Amino acid sequence: MAEGEVRLDERDPVAPMVVGGASDPNITTLLGAFRRAGAAVQPVLIGAEVPALAWEPGAGRLVLDGTPRTPRAMFLRHDVFGPLREPNPQLATNAMAWTAALVGWLLASPAVRTPNRGMWSQVNSKPAALVLASQVGLRLPATLVTNDRAAAEAFLGERDKIAKPVAGGDLARPLGEAMAMATRRTGPFDAPAIIQERLAPPEVRVYVVGDEAFAFEVKSRHLDYRAANDAEVIALAAVPDGIAVPLLRLAHAMELDFCAADFKTAPDGSLRFLEVNTSPMFSRFDQASDGRLCAALVAWLRA
Helix, strand or coil, rough: CCCCCCCCCCCCCCEEEEEEECCHHHHHHHHHHHHCCCCCEEEEECCCCCCCCCECCCCCCCCCCCCCCCCCCECCCCCHHHHHCCHHHHHHHHHHHHHHHHHHHHHHHCCCCCCHHHHHCCCCCCCHHHHHHHCCCCCCCCCEECCCHHHHHCCCCCCCCEEEEEEEEEECCCCCHHHCCCCCCCCCCCCCCEEEEEEEEEEEEEECCCCEEEEEEECCCCHHHCCCCCCCCEEEECCCCCCHHHHHHHHHHCCCEEEEEEEECCCCCCCEEEEEEECCCHHHHHHHHCCCCHHHHHHHHCC
16 A cells, blocks of 8 residues: 555455544554554545545444444544644644544444543543433434435435534534535545434423433524524423433433533424533523522532
């Protein structure tokens, strides 16, 4: 394999995988060491060209360039060299998305050997949180993490879908709108995103403070209520059925004493878990609860 070439060896899908920037000399050096050792390796290099990635949180299977991959080990290095070489803020955003997508897969794949796994476990990975939420009993919308244009379009057939950043930092958008905003017109997108079935109101946000949970309904005319400052927030008398116990399990598993989880409604009327926010905004929600939310947080801090 030529130096820096983006190619996956299909003969050994369980070989260690090396993921990083195509212009990162450290990644180049490590791949050279694999060659000198005569050892199989699966390079995943992010640069001017990118591979097509797809995986469904909970399913476990990682697909790259259309081929299922089951690496027994992964070396993952966040790409800092690509953004440094070209002063384009989008490159840094793309690098964050690639890291978030692969960290999510690693955290959902505990048998895969990787250096500093404890460090990655401290990252608030949205895909990994989805997997953990499912494990503790919360229901999820159908979800695909991908930058594969064809996979995104084929996912769920003709059902309405949304796209949102795998590393956060932007709004959820209808899939068609998100695709129209992409810089690449053909082939894989620059970075992975979370693709999900489009859910409907009511939208519910549940705050966890220690062992307490506070629920709110959020009414908005927008797909993502953060798009405008006109959402109505209503405190609910109780957390909806089937949510409080598994959500507290999730918070405890993630070692979160204060967080907020968002839910929307599936066609069957059930609430589906979207994500957990580890540093959520809370001022408007405290107002809607007549101060009960912050009172609970003050009590926890003084305990």
